[in-house]
Amino acid sequence: MRKEDFDLISNILKERSGLVLTEEKIYLLESRLTPIARKKGLETLDDLINEIRLRRKEDLLCEVTDAMTTNESFFFRDNTPFDLFREDVMPSLMESAVASKKIRIWCAAASTGQEPYSLAIILSEMEAKLNGWTIEIIGTDLSQKVLDKAKSGIYSQFEVQRGLPIKLLMKYFTQAGEMWQISEKIRKMVTFRPYNLLDNFTPLGSFDVIFCRNVLIYFQQDTKADVLNRMHRQINTKGTLFLGAAETVLGLTEKFKPVQGKRGMYHTAEYSSQVRKVG
């Protein structure tokens, strides 16, 4: 691939999504964009790049960004954050939010919906304790295409076997031919909306828990810091942030602090210093 072609695409991606494409990811460009070229009746990836260069059509740029930023997701991915959510975050929120009985959760890179639905399943499993509580789960993603799939709640046999215990499959899914659909009850617990992490978060309101896993890794340092600082403005003082196992706030922001012994879990700096004083 020619350097000017690579630069063209990587600049488009950076501008539109924050994604930093490094040169060792050229293979990803080829494997993900060639199908788009074919679909458009173009013979090669080079033809597609020329088309982009000449016309810069919005729908094509969208499709390219979608293809490059869509990543595989699975239910209860990495387990630990979900265990912490169930055993740590929810019990303490149920104390701190007892007056309002309202909890708001944001999955900031919801992709095809497995993460917010995993949280909805956890909440459904503890529903006896949550009588009278209003819990909102908002799943956002840059790509409308993945959100459409998320909303449908329909997954392949492969997808429902990655991370989802069989007993939860039996309880919360119905079979539709070769596919499995998550129950309406769980679907209704999650609201999906398209959102770019580079945009202003204020319209989303404030949250008690933010899941932002495995997306910052694709950003440059200054973008990571900016996203985290803006998330801090949307999170309540006693809020919790979850990042992916390979991600951290260290060296990026002072506004969140890692929670000792709880991998991937971060408290606001304000809450963290309160906890330390009490502890």
Add this chain to the structure above:
Amino acid sequence: MKSCLIVDDSKVIRKVARRILEELSFDIREAVDGKEALDSCHEMLPDVVLLDWNMPVMNGLEFLKALRASAGGDKPVVVFCTTENDMSHISAAISAGADEYIMKPFDREIIESKFSQVGLL
């Protein structure tokens, strides 16, 4: 090292499953049907059984019921691994005492995911 008994009448499936599970550090034994699997269990109980459903002589569900009814037979973790992928089969397997259920075709990730859910990894 944990032991796994792979029960499947297909040589190819046994080979694929063996390769994945050996990479996950399991000590492997194989059986070609439920009867052979039961004999193997009477000799020595494995930590986990990866179990096909449709096999000659004795099928997977019959094996599971016989295993669970035998002395110490409640201990091994049993993971079904079958092309039977409808809810009624899944329910029947879980009611008979299966711990997990894999619908074929499977890959390494699915085996890993299911085995870690039942605490084997």
